[in-house]
Amino acid sequence: MTDGRMLDVRPAGRHALLVELPDAERTGDLLAELLRRRAAGTLPPVEEIVPGARTVLLDGVRDPGEWARRLAEWDVPSRTEDDGGVVEIPVRYDGPDLADVAARWGIGPGEVAARHSSYTYRVAFCGFAPGFGYLTGLPEELHVPRRDTPRTRVPAGALALAGPYTAVYPRATPGGWQLIGTMPDPAPLWDLTREQPALLTPGTRVRFVPQGGAA
Amino acid sequence: MTPKLTVVRSGALTTVQDAGRRGHAHLGVPRSGALDAPAMRLANRLLGNAPDAAVLETTLTGCAVRPDRAVTVVVGGAPCPVTVDGRPVPWGAPVRVPAGAVLDAGGVTAGVRSYVAVAGGVAAEPVLGSRSTDLLSGLGPSPLRDGDVLRVGDSGREPALPGVAPWPAPPAELTLPVRLGPRADWFTPAALRTLTSATYRVSPHSNRIGLRTEGPPLERASTGELPSEGMVLGAVQVPPDGRPVVFLHDHPTTGGYPVIGVVAESALAAAAQAVVGTPVRFVPG
Structure with missing residues (x-):
């Protein structure tokens, strides 16, 4: 579990934010949670979700500051070993x-x-x-x-x-x-x-x- | 039957472009699309096309096409002489090209990229929702070659803008509003001051992937290697030589050099029309 308050959220222009995580494992956890919420229809609008080695870029968002505040309230669960096809x-x-x-x-x-x-x-x-x-x-x-x-x-x-x-x-x-x-x-x-x-x-x-x- | 255009003179680099591909960056697919998007949209609106209908984007030397049926075209973006079978016709306004005549968009007199829009749009095969040529990853139609034949779509979907439209002049000096981040902390305070106080110049190595600059190098505060991370359009990436590169539409979706700041997308059309040697200033914004 990753507490959203621990996420390092960095600005990337007017319509994007870059979320940095301590390691690849937690990056994968955050990506999985973003995709889960998007599939469930509970994710605020975002055009691109681009994972990196230790980051996830959220590009094409209306208000990066609002996104950052919401992310801080998240609990990001750890993935299980057999998560995904x-x-x-x-x-x-x-x-x-x-x-x-x-x-x-x-x-x-x-x-x-x-x-x-x-x-x-x-x-x-x-x-x-x-x-x-x-x-x-x-x-x-x-x-x-x-x-x-x-x-x-x-x-x-x-x-x-x-x-x-x-x-x-x-x-x-x-x-x-x-x-x-x-x-x-x-x-x-x-x-x-x-x-x-x-x-x-x-x-x-x-x-x-x-x-x-x-x- | 819809018209076809035969490419008579493909020019230095002419590509098909529309609004580009969205939503595939996580697969390594760049956005692509017209670098001077406002010019593409204005040319299309003058013809009654959808604003993002596919157009031809030329590079410095223009191009020439011959329609097999009469078509209406607009050549806009970078100013250039326009002829039909050798006779001068207006730039920046609708022009009727008879069947079999040659429309020639000549070498630019200012700027870099002219746009040739045709009523009905260029009907190249879409790939992932876009007809754009992506020069980084090779998606979409190949750059034009002499003898290529381009299909044109159905015209007249929307009312055309009447009259003559104002086209912005290519920039004599490029002012790029930049917001610091996400990796401004990888640079020394002096480098951050240099970025927004020095004058850079457009490098001849610029292309659809990035506007490269020449000028004082930006010194890093940390020498580590940045793990690959997502890159946005307009990102100002600083490679090891310290000269900032502004990412344009065919930029890689992930990269390993730190991004000191991001230029507002609204400023990138002017960046696409800035000729080699144009002074570039980054200003806070």
Whole structure:
């Protein structure tokens, strides 16, 4: 439970406020509560609810001051472990940085698949490109830095690690993350023919399912 | 049958724009939309279009199109010579273009972006509720190329504004009202004073993502790394070189450089028309 009076609310222009939280967990809690209240029709009008690593941006509000006063009266419940649906993503653990990551983890390359896929992840926030989700859930001792030299082209479907985050590239872009695997068919990550084009929306839980032929 | 426009001269960068996409920022989808939104709306109202009907946004060098049926157009925004089959016609007012004639919106004489509106609107395929080209994430129609064919929608939904409308002149000097926050505390007191006292200039690296500036760098009080957070339109982000960047419509939805303040949205149309080298002053507001 987070007491609303503990929220650090910062101004962001005339029609937005940025709410800062102590950690990713409480950020996810606040996001879940905002979405719950919006679904229940009890949220004051807001155009965009944009989570970040430790913040939630509320953009397109009439009166940021009024919003801040209301937020202070909230009690934000902690999410339970199984809160929200689970998306399963098939992955081949065959990325070009697999051996480097395995070395940093102190295990063999053949063990990365079992280790990485043993955790349940959650989409903390999106950005960088449409449908690009920043997934948390990797324990701190497995965090790896970005590559010293970014690649000019990371292929669509690349399963990648950087700092606390795991991501799957929805399309080919330049990128500096460590590539450990491949989602064989990345098209569902961003599909404009669906009502909800992004597969990985903030708050969604994710499991990676190793496919045959893994390195 | 509704008219079609063939692109005869696509210019340096011409895109389809409307009011942009709302409600998808949490998926990493920028708002996009016309940078000089008042110019888009005025051009549309002169034609009897819905105010946010899709238009063409040009960049410095204009563009030329040939309709296969007679259409009525308005070229507004940044002033430029306008011709139909080489003959001068009015800028900023409705012009009839006969079938097969070439409408040419020429290079700007001031400002940056002209808008070519056509009665009925440009009927590009909407993506997430908008026909806008988003240059950051590649959503919406691609920037125009010579030979492209654009469909035009049904015209005459609303009464046109009569007569000639007043178009604001592009700014000789850009004054941007800024409210501090959300990360003003990442900067030294001296940097906060510099922001609202120094004169910056519009950098040649400006684009639809941001108005970049040249001028005195803003010094940070803390050297840490900011975890990625949501960014608003008009955010004044300060990258490591210390020169403020004002986020325009194709800005990324999250970012990792601190935002010292936010410029009022009403000032961004002028920012979109400020040519390279224009003096920029940030004022409290």
